[in-house]
Amino acid sequence: MPATPTASLSVLTVPAFNDNYLWLIHDGVHAAVVDPGDAAPVLAALAAHGLSLVAILLTHHHADHVGGVPALLQHGQVPVYGPAGEDIATITQPLWEGDLLHLADLSLDLRVIDVPGHTRGHIAYVASKQGWLFCGDTLFAGGCGRLFEGTPEQMMASLAKLTALPDATEVYCAHEYTLDNLRFAAHVEPDNPALQNRIAAEQAKRARNEPTVPSTIALEKQTNPFLRCQQAAIVTTMQNAGRLPAAPSQIRPTETFAALREWKNNYK
Numbered sequence: 001m002p003a004t005p006t007a008s009l010s011v012l013t014v015p016a017f018n019d020n021y022l023w024l025i026h027d028g029v030h031a032a033v034v035d036p037g038d039a040a041p042v043l044a045a046l047a048a049h050g051l052s053l054v055a056i057l058l059t060h061h062h063a064d065h066v067g068g069v070p071a072l073l074q075h076g077q078v079p080v081y082g083p084a085g086e087d088i089a090t091i092t093q094p095l096w097e098g099d100l101l102h103l104a105d106l107s108l109d110l111r112v113i114d115v116p117g118h119t120r121g122h123i124a125y126v127a128s129k130q131g132w133l134f135c136g137d138t139l140f141a142g143g144c145g146r147l148f149e150g151t152p153e154q155m156m157a158s159l160a161k162l163t164a165l166p167d168a169t170e171v172y173c174a175h176e177y178t179l180d181n182l183r184f185a186a187h188v189e190p191d192n193p194a195l196q197n198r199i200a201a202e203q204a205k206r207a208r209n210e211p212t213v214p215s216t217i218a219l220e221k222q223t224n225p226f227l228r229c230q231q232a233a234i235v236t237t238m239q240n241a242g243r244l245p246a247a248p249s250q251i252r253p254t255e256t257f258a259a260l261r262e263w264k265n266n267y268k
Helices: 039-049 069-074 152-163 178-188 193-207 217-223 232-240 253-265
Strands: 003-006 009-016 020-026 030-034 052-057 080-083 093-095 100-103 108-114 123-127 132-136 170-173
Touching: 009 039, 020 039, 020 170, 030 039, 039 052, 039 069, 052 069, 108 152, 152 217, 152 253, 178 193, 178 232, 178 253, 193 217, 232 253
Parallel strands: 030 052, 052 080, 080 093, 132 170
Antiparallel strands: 003 009, 009 020, 020 030, 100 108, 108 123, 123 132
């Protein structure tokens, strides 16, 4: 399981289920886990690396992100941080946008951003000093989350908050959806050279059984169709496919985004 180091802190990749990634932020001694949907791989990683769990960070209420929390707490009581706007029974420290979280054991500071869309109360964590973003199921490598509870307007605003972060920010999303996302991206923007280069690079990683995440904000802005849906080439593709009106003046930005998300929902 690869780790991404920065100064004294690292991010350890913990695969779970079929395509989830759980993230362990650690300093070689203490660790915080992000979105532990399953306790078993987290406990195994903690034991393998000699780490002591000091905090749990949740982004939203879906079971594949919170399901492992009760079992982890059986091995020791630690604070559980998560969205104040969602009903998650195990949360002990509810968080809102703008909250600043200091994990003293890790000397880690995190800023909370509200990013509704996938769920109504979804939050993300930004480690500004390290240049890390833990965004759950809001922004994916090459894609974005489905709108299970929120609106296109909410998701567009949430993505705008994330893409306003520095370009070098590393994007730690929660699923290995990248190649599927990029296949759709290439369908709607086939002449994007940055996208073609990315597809080749990500295919090579998967051939070596390596994760395609973290991504970066810069790479997402260059290749992610949900961040580029106002680009003329994407709008034209959608018009030619009958998914948008022929007259550009009649198309609102949220309409383009919603149509693109609906297309991806049913894309085979």
